[in-house]
Amino acid sequence: MRYALRRLGFFVVTLWIALTLNFMLPRLMPGNPALAMMSKFHGELSPKALNALEILFGVNTKESLLSQYFGYLHQILTGNFGTSLSQYPASVSSVIGSAIWWTLGLVGIATFLAFVLGTGLGIVSAWRRGSKLDSVVPPTFVIVSAIPYFWIAMVLVLIFGLTLHWFPSQGGYYVTTDTPGLNFTFFQDVLNHAFLPAVSLLIATIGTWILTMRNTMITTLAEDYVRMARAKGLPNRRIMLDYAARNAILPNLTGFAMSLGFVVSGAILIEYVFNYPGVGYMLLQAVSSEDYPLMQGLFLLITVAVLFAILVADVLTALLDPRTRTAR
Amino acid sequence: MAMPVSGVPTETPATQAPELGSARALGRIGRAVRLNRKATIGAVLLGIFILIALFPGVIAHDSPTQDAYAPQLGISTAHLLGTNHYGQDLFAQLVYGTRNVLIIAFVVGLATTGIAVLIGVAAAYLGGLADSSLNVVTDVLLVIPLFPLLIVIAAYAHGGTTLVLIAAITLTSWSYTARQLRSQALTLRNRDFLEAARVRGERPLYIILVELIPTMTSLLVAAFLTNALYAVLFASSLQFIGLGDPNTVSWGTTLYWAENNAALQTGEPLWAIAPGFLIATLGAAFALLNYAFDEIGNPALRPVRKVRKKKGNEERAG
Numbered sequence A: 001m002r003y004a005l006r007r008l009g010f011f012v013v014t015l016w017i018a019l020t021l022n023f024m025l026p027r028l029m030p031g032n033p034a035l036a037m038m039s040k041f042h043g044e045l046s047p048k049a050l051n052a053l054e055i056l057f058g059v060n061t062k063e064s065l066l067s068q069y070f071g072y073l074h075q076i077l078t079g080n081f082g083t084s085l086s087q088y089p090a091s092v093s094s095v096i097g098s099a100i101w102w103t104l105g106l107v108g109i110a111t112f113l114a115f116v117l118g119t120g121l122g123i124v125s126a127w128r129r130g131s132k133l134d135s136v137v138p139p140t141f142v143i144v145s146a147i148p149y150f151w152i153a154m155v156l157v158l159i160f161g162l163t164l165h166w167f168p169s170q171g172g173y174y175v176t177t178d179t180p181g182l183n184f185t186f187f188q189d190v191l192n193h194a195f196l197p198a199v200s201l202l203i204a205t206i207g208t209w210i211l212t213m214r215n216t217m218i219t220t221l222a223e224d225y226v227r228m229a230r231a232k233g234l235p236n237r238r239i240m241l242d243y244a245a246r247n248a249i250l251p252n253l254t255g256f257a258m259s260l261g262f263v264v265s266g267a268i269l270i271e272y273v274f275n276y277p278g279v280g281y282m283l284l285q286a287v288s289s290e291d292y293p294l295m296q297g298l299f300l301l302i303t304v305a306v307l308f309a310i311l312v313a314d315v316l317t318a319l320l321d322p323r324t325r326t327a328r
Numbered sequence B: 001m002a003m004p005v006s007g008v009p010t011e012t013p014a015t016q017a018p019e020l021g022s023a024r025a026l027g028r029i030g031r032a033v034r035l036n037r038k039a040t041i042g043a044v045l046l047g048i049f050i051l052i053a054l055f056p057g058v059i060a061h062d063s064p065t066q067d068a069y070a071p072q073l074g075i076s077t078a079h080l081l082g083t084n085h086y087g088q089d090l091f092a093q094l095v096y097g098t099r100n101v102l103i104i105a106f107v108v109g110l111a112t113t114g115i116a117v118l119i120g121v122a123a124a125y126l127g128g129l130a131d132s133s134l135n136v137v138t139d140v141l142l143v144i145p146l147f148p149l150l151i152v153i154a155a156y157a158h159g160g161t162t163l164v165l166i167a168a169i170t171l172t173s174w175s176y177t178a179r180q181l182r183s184q185a186l187t188l189r190n191r192d193f194l195e196a197a198r199v200r201g202e203r204p205l206y207i208i209l210v211e212l213i214p215t216m217t218s219l220l221v222a223a224f225l226t227n228a229l230y231a232v233l234f235a236s237s238l239q240f241i242g243l244g245d246p247n248t249v250s251w252g253t254t255l256y257w258a259e260n261n262a263a264l265q266t267g268e269p270l271w272a273i274a275p276g277f278l279i280a281t282l283g284a285a286f287a288l289l290n291y292a293f294d295e296i297g298n299p300a301l302r303p304v305r306k307v308r309k310k311k312g313n314e315e316r317a318g
Helices: A002-028 A033-040 A049-055 A067-078 A093-128 A131-144 A149-163 A186-219 A224-231 A236-274 A278-289 A292-320 A324-325 B022-033 B035-052 B091-124 B128-143 B144-156 B162-172 B175-188 B192-199 B205-240 B253-262 B268-299 B304-309 B311-317
Strands: none
Touching: A002 A067, A002 A292, A002 B128, A002 B144, A033 A292, A049 A067, A049 A292, A093 A131, A093 A186, A093 A278, A093 A292, A131 A186, A131 B268, A149 A186, A149 A236, A149 B268, A186 A236, A224 A236, A236 A278, A236 A292, A236 B144, A278 A292, A278 B144, A292 B128, A292 B144, A292 B304, B022 B035, B035 B091, B035 B268, B091 B128, B091 B162, B091 B175, B091 B205, B091 B253, B091 B268, B128 B175, B144 B162, B144 B205, B162 B175, B162 B205, B175 B205, B192 B205, B205 B253, B253 B268
């Protein structure tokens, strides 16, 4: 319980620092970049929207930095992220709301598959130490882990999208022929479009699971209780899964949390290559159209999502491993 | 954008016996690189890239930026990778682009490792309030998603020159190493040889620089390699999405122009695939070296057969 509370405290502190970063960055940059943006949209915005943006970016305010800061925190905490400039007059929250499900679906499924498959491969690779599988898999994925996500995506687009025409390589569904709705054709269309991005993400991330799992598993296999299980004459499968893997999987779970930030970052580039209508693609669109309110809102959303996932993984680890509860 | 390959910082106390000096440690690393095949491949690849970066003019005879030729020429002896949409020689552009990537990799690798040493070792050595406050900063930076943060910074800076990219990446990505070094320094803090130095009346700075840091040489090399790898991936990605300076000659910038002209869709796939391949190869060089260092630092991970074969050899060496 104390452990969970401490993690919760860390979550709050990190969130606060991320908010403060968001507040400070536009104000620290030479010639507040938000100023140019504001003057560009000056005539088009309603006074209320303009006021909200002024609070967010600290433009045209004669207030002290400190009261600006509290105004900003108040506005964010009450859920007002301002108005999107590129999709005026929609609010930032509603614009984000339309994109988030695409990313959650894509990243969620790909990450889950990568975790399950990667951990499984890692277990088998460590168990068959020195076998063909074990001599090929780890070095391969060391190299794969160094490949930029977007390049994997590009190669897949080139081969399976543009050359073989097996899968669509752009967008989340056929915008011209298909209308979103709860029917089978749309569902199939979405899956079809998600296939290549999901495979890119899977290839890019699976290596970490394999390598971490294999390396911990090798250490675990040398433990006395594994030798004891062997001496008792237990079936191999049982030793591998119930004795070794079960104890070796913990670092993979913590790693799961640590790596989420990387996965989300990589998904941004994959969405960019596929023009996939998720938050990553939207973030880059916001950057190129200088829609700073939307950009800040997306950055906050991504940060909160990652922090929350880490919190969940931390609590999960504590439930599974009694040692973490008493550590430090 | 690869993830850290080995373990989790909280659980890597990486127990290595302290060595006598950094010179000897470096010698040991040199021998290990020669003996480990992964390390050899990585070192050779990296060496080739360094040579290309130093003498691009020897290898490519065309200008990387001049629109001197007919656009969209195919592969030929005059243009090894053809020309792009603008009539620039792609091979020359990639050869000259090597320097920018390597500069970013080495400067960021060294700078992040340097900051990490300062903060990690200081936190471990000072302890108390300094330790806790440095720890909070490190932990927070560790969990904030870095790439989106870099995007936001670069967007406000209106696209990053190489200098901006280096500064932004350096300032945000030292935390993983700092965490590792801190736990390593903590395990060493109460060792006898440090105690002896303290009893001799050496100043803390001397103890940290001359006694403590040399014992962490292999960890520092591994940290440098990881950080250089991330620098390559982060910087190229930022340049790719148009947040670098579009006039820099660099692999990421070449990718940006390729994507801008829909190179994949308009039948010029090499324009986009070739620079990405080079980024992946350079990244693989760093990753292979790093993985090899993991094996060197943690003998349990070495391939089984190899360990048996080299056993006699190692006994003599140890």
